Structures are given as C-alpha cells and as structure tokens.
Amino acid sequence: MNKPFDVVIKNGTVVLADCVRRLDIGIRDGKIAALGENLTVSELTAIYDAEHLHVMPGMVDAHVHFNEPALGHWEGFATGSASLAAGGCTTYIDMPLNGVPPTVRLSALASKLEAAEGASYVDYALWGGLVPGNVGQLQGLAEAGVVGFKAFMSCPGGEGEDIFAEVDDLTLYEGMKEIARLGKVLALHAESEAIVSRLAAQAKTEGRRGALDYVATRPILAELEAVNRALFYAEQTGCKLHFVHISSAEAVQVITEAKARGMDVTVETCPHYLALTSADLERLGPLAKCAPPLRSAEDQERLWAKVAEGALNIIASDHSPCPTTMKQGDMFEAWGGISCAQSSLELMLDEGHLRRGIPLTEIARMLSLEPAKRFGLHPRKGEITLGADADLALVDLNLAYTLEQSDLLYRHKHSPYIGKTFGCRVKATYVRGAKVYEIGEEVTAKAEGSWVRHADTALVYSAIAAASAIGGESHE
Known part of the structure; x- marks a missing residue:
C-alpha cells in the first residue's frame, strides 16, 4: 500500500x-x-x-542575470527568483557575466553558489563562461556541473580587471574544440562587434543618439554575420551551439538550414522581441533598450511566423536588471537590458495563445520542455509526466489584469510592461x-x-x- x-x-x-x-x-x-x-x-x-x-509545466528560464556575487544590489537571487515564482517559472539558468567575479573559473562558481544557497525560491542551474584566456578552466567547470558555456561575439560592456570580455575568433575556435570534447553546449550572443562598434562610433560622432539611431547601429546584418561565422566554426569543431535572444526571422532561417544539414544547434528568442517593437523603444526610451535591439513591426511579424512554424526551440526572458538610474538619459550610454522575468509566461500565453492561437502544447514546449532537454535537466524538469x-x-x-509597478517583485521595480x-x-x-x-x-x-x-x-x-x-x- x-x-x-x-x-x-x-x-x-x-x-x-x-x-x-x-x-x-x-x-x-x-x-x-x-x-x-x-x-x-x-x-x-x-x-x-x-x-x-x-x-502548465513550470517555465524553465534558460537565460537570466541575477548578478551575484557583488552586484546583488542590481538584482540578487532572492528578488530575482521571487519574481520568477510569481511568473510561473520553477527553474532558471543563471548567466555567468554580471557577477564579480564572473563565472569563468571554479573559484567564481563557488562564490556564486554560496550566494545562491538559501536565497532562491525556485530551483536553479548555472552557466559557465568562455572568455579569452580561460579555455583551460572549462573542464573543471563542466565537471562541477554547469549546463554549458556562454560567450559574447560583441562587447558586453563593463569596466575593471575582472570583466566578461567578448571572444576573439581564435578563442571562439579553441573554446568550441574544448566544449565539443567535453560534450557541452556553447551559448552565443551573436552580433558582430566589428559592425556594431563602427556603426555606434559613427552615430555618436554625427550626433545621432535617438532610439532609432541606436537600432540602426545594431542591424540584422550584424546578427546574421555572427550567426554564420559561429556556424562555420561549429562545423569545423563539432561543437553544439545554442543561439540566445535571436531577434530576426532571417537569423532563425539560417539556423534552421544548419539544423537541416545535421548540425546540433538550437535557437532562442525572447518575449520582448515578440511583444515590443522599435516604436515602443521610441516611446519608452532606455527602459526598453536591449541588444540586439527591438525590431520593426514588420520584422516582428516575420519572427512570429517562425514561431508559428515551430522553428523556435526556446523562449527565455533574458532578464537583465539594473538600478532604475541606469535606465535613464542617453540611449547609447544607458544600461542595455530589460527587466522581464516575472512576465514571460503570461506574455507568451497572452500574445501567443490568446491573441494568435499558438497551441498551449507549443507554448509549453518552448518555455519548459525544450530548455530542460537541451541543457540536461530533463526528465526531472520541463514536463508534466510521471516521475518528474x-x-x-x-x-x-x-x-x-493590468500590470502595476506594485505587482513587481524585482529589486528595482521597472519594466516596459507596466500598464x-x-x-x-x-x-x-x-x-x-x-x-x-x-x-x-x-x-x-x-x-x-x-x-x-x-x-x-x-x-x-x-x-x-x-x-x-x-x-x-x-x-x-
């Protein structure tokens, strides 16, 4: 009995x-x-x-930034995970870059785990990082239990000695070889630094500093160039790839074609690319600034078409919080990240299912099942099934309901979705x-x-x- x-x-x-x-x-x-x-x-x-x-199966949010150790005053495990719980998310995977030190070696992983212990309201996994000079650290991080590694192909910003720097081409290639040997996944922020930095410098020189000027400095071309370059290196190395926060249907199509050639690659987008446009960036200002930037309404419709086709593997929040003071002023200098973790599931149900008729099983696949499978958390996570x-x-x-500022559980209660x-x-x-x-x-x-x-x-x-x-x- x-x-x-x-x-x-x-x-x-x-x-x-x-x-x-x-x-x-x-x-x-x-x-x-x-x-x-x-x-x-x-x-x-x-x-x-x-x-x-x-x-619904609890959301598995594969892309959040909770910024501990040392930057918990931006958003820590306690407030970040509470926000996720309020949004129906039961597991998250924390990104390595905004803590001090970033999670690019075992000692930094230990610091992050110490900060998370007893602070998180929902379950969590952790990413390690690939940066110039740490290829030799990847095996130790993999053995310790990170789900995979994150790298930037464009500059993520930051100052000081211990920053999370973008990878050069040789680091990307050597890192992919090692990550392939370890059987892990490399997650990539795919924008060409050569393109976006030149365009940004030119815009600033010419005094073009508005919302649409910022969008123009990070064109879809920059995303496409980086995606194609990363796929080329992955073909040479056999590395499994995951492209984070892809903003364009064109890039999704390139990745879909790579899958058809037999490559082990997955693609993620975020609710803000499906719910907000560059017109919202003009209206909201730095509150809605992110990289890649919000796209036009026409670009957004093409991305929704890819969602309807089933071409997207994963939808994740890319919750990138900061103090409210850092989301004010000049569009180019303001912090580039959207506070959105609490709203991801509701956004996808509202925009995707209620408004567009995307089946609930598809919503659950992208938010829960596929991230759990891709990053080694299934069958424990991601699905309502016996034994899970x-x-x-x-x-x-x-x-x-209408989202009010008082509903938010973030440390800093700002969001482009208030109202x-x-x-x-x-x-x-x-x-x-x-x-x-x-x-x-x-x-x-x-x-x-x-x-x-x-x-x-x-x-x-x-x-x-x-x-x-x-x-x-x-x-x-």
Missing part, C-alpha cells in the same frame, strides 16, 4: 507534452506520482482545487510539490530552491520508464 499523496491538484486542465486534458495530479515526495481522473485522497493530503485553471519533479504553474486564462493589460494571470506556482507563490500570499516565507546540476540527468527515473505519461497509479 503506497503512502498517501502529499498534495493533489484537482480538476485542472493539464498541459501535457502532446495534449491538453482535464486531470488530477497526485504528488508524493516532490514528484508527480499519478495523473488521472478523480484521484483518491486521504485526510493527510493537501488539496488545491484547480477548477477553471490550466496547469512536481513543478507546476497554475494559470487562469480568463483573468485579465499593459494581460488576458491571463498566474494564480499559483509549485516547485517540487511545494507551493512557493499564490496571488494574495506572494512568495513563501522560506527560500528552498536547490541547485540542479547537469550531471543529475544520469539518473534514471523508474516511474517514467515503467508507466505511460498518463495512467500508472491512479488511486491510493
């Missing part, structure tokens, strides 16, 4: 990998132990009635069977998120092997 369920999510409309069904979810020891109709519960079982709610962690986002697709009306809202979020967020209660009192290392994927979950995605145990 199995012990009772710890929690049962009853009467919800559950988004599975291949269909949407009304089911109960039985949770035991943090795992999904049963999927079925009318699960039997005991007096010891906590029940959440999800009538009229859709139960009970990471769930409970969403009301009929609860419209936007969403057609849906996250009602509650569960991580490993524990409720970490609910409207009206905010986040739980204690932060109990844990580090999910890539090596965990060597585990075999017998429940997954033994049962179909729906069925198995259906009663106590």
